[in-house]
Amino acid sequence: MINKSVRKRNLFYILFTLALIGVMGFSYLSEKSPVVGCKWWGFSDKTPKYYAYPEKVVVKPWRGQHHVFAIFMVPGAYLNDRQFTFNVQGEQTYCGILSYEGTTEAEGVSAKPGYYLMKGLLNTRIALWVISQGKGGELKQPTNWKVGYYSKIK
Numbered sequence: 001m002i003n004k005s006v007r008k009r010n011l012f013y014i015l016f017t018l019a020l021i022g023v024m025g026f027s028y029l030s031e032k033s034p035v036v037g038c039k040w041w042g043f044s045d046k047t048p049k050y051y052a053y054p055e056k057v058v059v060k061p062w063r064g065q066h067h068v069f070a071i072f073m074v075p076g077a078y079l080n081d082r083q084f085t086f087n088v089q090g091e092q093t094y095c096g097i098l099s100y101e102g103t104t105e106a107e108g109v110s111a112k113p114g115y116y117l118m119k120g121l122l123n124t125r126i127a128l129w130v131i132s133q134g135k136g137g138e139l140k141q142p143t144n145w146k147v148g149y150y151s152k153i154k
Contacts (some may be wrong), residue, residue, distance in 0.1 A: 047150045050078065054120070055109045059139045061127040068127040070145045071101065071109045072118045081148035084120035088130055088138055096122040098147065120147060 054070035061068050074080050086094045101117040104110065111117050122139075130139055138144050 050149050051146045052149065053142045054145050055142075056107060057140055057142055057145060058107065059127065059136070061124045061131070065124050066121055068122045068124055068139065069107075070120045070122075070142070071107050072098070072120060072145075072147045073109070073111060073115045074118055074147065074149050076103070076114045076116055077151065078149040079152045080118055081150075084118075084145060084147040086122055086126075086139075087144050088133075088135055089144070091135075094122065094126050096120050096126075118147060120145065 052072050052074055054072050056071040058070075059068050070084065072080075072084065080098060082098060083095050084098055086096065088094070098118045098120050101107075101119045102111070103116045106117045106119060109117060127139055130136060
């Protein structure tokens with residue numbers, strides 16, 4: 001009889017400790033700032049601005065780093081803003097970095113003639129935070145992602 005109550009108490013302590021560690025770990029990770037802050041450089045006030053939405057969005061944060069991204073197609077005569085934005089409606093705007101993917105094909109998306117492809121990488125931590133808030137569907141909406149670009153001919 002005593003052995004059973006000791007086991008129950010030990011099980012309770014173990015579960016309580018694991019829950020506490022989980023809450024503290026999540027709190028620590030959610031308070032860290034994103035790797036990329038939103039910098040509004042790249043555009044001058046006099047430059048006409050244009051925006052592109054992604055051709056493809058991939059959301060697979062459980063596969064690790066670099067598995068939450070969007071593929072953007074930007075006209076070849078234009079320069080991009082070197083970052084993209086992801087908006088959670090009614091909340092915050094997050095930014096991520098862009099990497100050049102070429103003028104042919106990337107992640108199953110073929111560039112139209114005269115265009116180049118950019119891959120926008122969203123921090124996995126941000127994606128997991130959005131999903132944990134119950135807004136994971138917004139990650140898959142192309143209208144929530146955008147990249148700015150402007151003419152390189154002045």
